[in-house]
Amino acid sequence: MADALRAEAVGDDVTFVVNRNINFTDVCINTCLFCAFANREGYLSSVEDVAEEARCAARDGATEVCIQGGLHPDLFLEYYVAIVRAVRKAAPNIHIHAFSPQEVVHAARQTGEDVEAVLKELQRAGLGSMPGTAAEVLVDYVRKEVCPEKLGTAEWLNVVRSAHEQGIPTTCTMLYGIGEGWDERLEHLYLLRDLQEETGGFTEFVPLSFISPNTPLFRERGIKSPGTAADLLMVAAARLVLHPLIPNIQVSWVKLGRGTAAKALDWGGNDLGGTLGAENITRLAGGRNGQAMSAESLAALAREAGRRPIRRDTLYRHLSVVESSS
Numbered sequence: 301m302a303d304a305l306r307a308e309a310v311g312d313d314v315t316f317v318v319n320r321n322i323n324f325t326d327v328c329i330n331t332c333l334f335c336a337f338a339n340r341e342g343y344l345s346s347v348e349d350v351a352e353e354a355r356c357a358a359r360d361g362a363t364e365v366c367i368q369g370g371l372h373p374d375l376f377l378e379y380y381v382a383i384v385r386a387v388r389k390a391a392p393n394i395h396i397h398a399f400s401p402q403e404v405v406h407a408a409r410q411t412g413e414d415v416e417a418v419l420k421e422l423q424r425a426g427l428g429s430m431p432g433t434a435a436e437v438l439v440d441y442v443r444k445e446v447c448p449e450k451l452g453t454a455e456w457l458n459v460v461r462s463a464h465e466q467g468i469p470t471t472c473t474m475l476y477g478i479g480e481g482w483d484e485r486l487e488h489l490y491l492l493r494d495l496q497e498e499t500g501g502f503t504e505f506v507p508l509s510f511i512s513p514n515t516p517l518f519r520e521r522g523i524k525s526p527g528t529a530a531d532l533l534m535v536a537a538a539r540l541v542l543h544p545l546i547p548n549i550q551v552s553w554v555k556l557g558r559g560t561a562a563k564a565l566d567w568g569g570n571d572l573g574g575t576l577g578a579e580n581i582t583r584l585a586g587g588r589n590g591q592a593m594s595a596e597s598l599a600a601l602a603r604e605a606g607r608r609p610i611r612r613d614t615l616y617r618h619l620s621v622v623e624s625s626s
């Protein structure tokens with residue numbers, strides 16, 4: 301049924317974006333149990349370094365930079381705005397997809413501003429859209445167990461609603477397999493569906509499978525990655541609940557690997573995310589699917605699944621059909 305709804309929503313096109321991930325710091329005041337990224341090396345990139353990476357990404361053909369980092373205690377709104385301005389200057393045409401709702405709240409708290417003012421300031425500087433990460437599972441008793449310092453469900457929804465109201469689209473995500481059950485997963489999907497009905501600001505839903513090996517959640521509580529069957533069911537459940545309000549269900553090749561990602565295209569998925577260029581968060585958690593995938597490999601993956609590969613921009617406008625080179 302999920303596959304039929306996928307065909308109804310988007311046909312046989314499988315999309316992806318050529319992008320570059322930039323994680324500007326791994327220093328973080330939070331201690332989320334599913335995270336193996338925070339505080340590994342304690343680095344903080346300069347604004348110039350981030351801009352230079354964006355310039356290189358644009359030179360290499362990327363249309364998007366995805367910029368996120370830990371919650372550094374010494375960073376204020378000024379730094380976030382400076383990053384957006386510098387990237388805009390270094391790569392004028394690149395789409396800036398940056399800062400999770402948690403980072404927006406961090407910038408607001410650090411600076412004593414409200415969320416709306418922070419969003420306005422970022423938008424003025426050139427922010428194009430935001431990743432809807434930090435959602436994890438949008439049920440407060442689950443969050444209390446695994447990411448107690450993180451913003452709560454209502455706060456996440458409010459930041460995203462404010463972004464949409466200001467004309468900043470966002471993705472939406474779920475990190476599943478962190479101790480929740482299907483009741484909580486469905487509650488999360490229903491909240492996203494309702495918000496989409498209200499604002500129409502979500503571009504896609506991205507189910508993110510928990511990668512366990514190097515995380516405290518595995519070491520301390522023995523919680524392991526969900527596995528292929530649960531991964532495929534999650535994609536299907538998302539399609540069933542979110543159809544037709546959110547037409548794009550993204551399959552994360554970096555979490556699932558090439559094989560499961562290809563299968564997931566038959567379970568309701570229609571988008572392969574980005575080429576990424578430099579993925580760190582999943583790799584440090586113990587992911588083994590690599591840090592980057594070329595546009596050709598993603599296109600080949602789509603073709604192997606019997607679909608038409610389309611290069612898109614961040615907002616799902618089709619840029620080109622990717623023809624086979626052989």
Ligand code: SF4
Nearest residue numbers: 328330332335338370
């Ligand atoms: S998930 Fe994000 S907020 Fe939580 S510890 Fe890791 S970097 Fe910090």
